[in-house]
Amino acid sequence: MSSSKSNKIVKLESSDNKTFEVEEAVAVQSETLKNMVDDGCANDTIPLPNVNGKILEMVLGWCKKHVDETVTGDELNKYEADFLDLDQADLYGLLMAANFLNVKGLLDRVLQRVADMIKGKKPEEIRRIFNIKNDFTPEEEEEIRLENAWAFD
């Protein structure tokens, strides 16, 4: 893009009417926003009715960190690890925002984070972490446990 070095500002508005102004280089980390910029639809404030202010701020923070050339590889890794230390509501909000805004890498990181919360855990632990109600009868649970025993050696 020939205008990548320009100081063009992109204006975004969250679902709860908070506005954010970021440099174009930061905004285009989102493929969705990049398409809008390329199509010339980014001149006015872009409304984002499915992303609230708290989540949008996080996403933009992520994007900013990723265009910052002064950030080292190690710093970026630490940032990404700390970034995802969130409560579940924020985590899922982030997942949906990253999906909608199509931010490269962020969606993958969130999915990996959720996977890490499940990995190596027994069903009771997974239920506790994700507040899942156990709707099996004890007989059903035993039946499934035997059915799946082959994978647990």
Added chain:
Amino acid sequence: MAETSSSSRSSSNGSPMTNITQDHLFAILLLLPIDSILSFAMTCKRFRALASSDALWESISRRDWGPNSVDALKKSSNLLFQHQQQQLPWMRLYKHVSQLDSVSLHKLTYPDTHLALPRPRASHSLNFVSDYLVLFGGGCEGGRHLDDTWVAYIGKDFQKILNWQKVNSGIPSGRFGHTCVVICDFLVLFGGINDNGSRQNDTWVGQLTCHETLGISLSWRLLDVGSVAPPARGAHAACSIDNRLMLVHGGIGLNGLRMGDTWVLELTENFCSGEWREILTCPSPAARSGHSLTCIEGTKIVLFGGRGLGYEVLNDVWVLDISESYLNWVQILYELPNIPEGVSLPRVGHSATVILGGRVLIYGGEDSQRHKRDDFWVLDISANPSITVQPSTLNSARLLAKMWKRLKAIGHKPKCRSFHRACTDDSGRYLYVFGGMVDCLVQPAESTGLGFDGELFLVELLLQL
């Protein structure tokens, strides 16, 4: 789509997990090992249903077995015919592949024609490429070498009747104890011994062509490798590695001594030339011949057995991961007494092939009592990260217990054999075995009682579908 509210409200409303779309849930499950996926499935009815989706398990199968096996299985019409449905029962299939405990053997009968058949032989090469079995060379009675190339069409379903066709002779020059591997759709042949006892180190590339009118033909040409090549050898081991590499180890060299060197051949994109380089590692597997190399998971090369410098039959297992920046042979230690019937595991002249599910199927060969065998073993190293110290914890002992599994064999009972050759089709579910040295009931002219076998048979992984 629910908008996120404050965290305290969503946790009391039930699981926030229910807000995740099915696509995202599948993406998350695909990042997990099987036991975690099934743990998740056991949390509630909704997630059990979701995690049992055959679409999900097809993706898991693709992830764990590779796309080639999965695509080949989908095309295999006999499986679909059995189920009369569009979708294979992937979850059940995955479970049965993981729990594989038997194989079914089928004699591949020859049609009643006057067509010539490949003569009985051992230490030949047998490969599956472009829907054909390709057989080259080998040794036969009198210690004579053979230089003929034969092909047999296999196609997508296994057929009980195969037609062998001789397509070439004289090129490459006659030899036995050579290796031949498949890289993309090319055959790459290396080394071997001729009946003068001369060991070779030439590399040949073979390509199958199917003409509309002329039928099938196979052209062999000598590969230009420049000035660096491994010392000449026979009875070495080789395997192809995913893209354009071939790994070679050991074998018997010019002066009759067994070697323990490791070489890699890298071919150019058009397969017209290649470059050999030696891989030096410490420690490395001891010198040996009649052992096997197999590539699993795209980058890990598994070495097993063979006959060592002191003529002893070996049972050690080594792994080399070609994707690491510093290449290392790592030994996987295990105790023979801990494996049921493990005393028979030291092997030379066995066949080792990757089967559906990504594990190694070991068949036949000669044991340390000089007996030829007919048993099938599955070697599974996935449970072990590289264990280089003696296992002392209960957990390690349990992992090592999964390493070797003897399979039951039903159906046809071929003779015990060594220095036979085996290869699978694209699905990895069918293994073709040809030739080898077998014990003879009737004494031939030589006093050893050895015979060369010319049988072709099929080993089918039994999957109880």
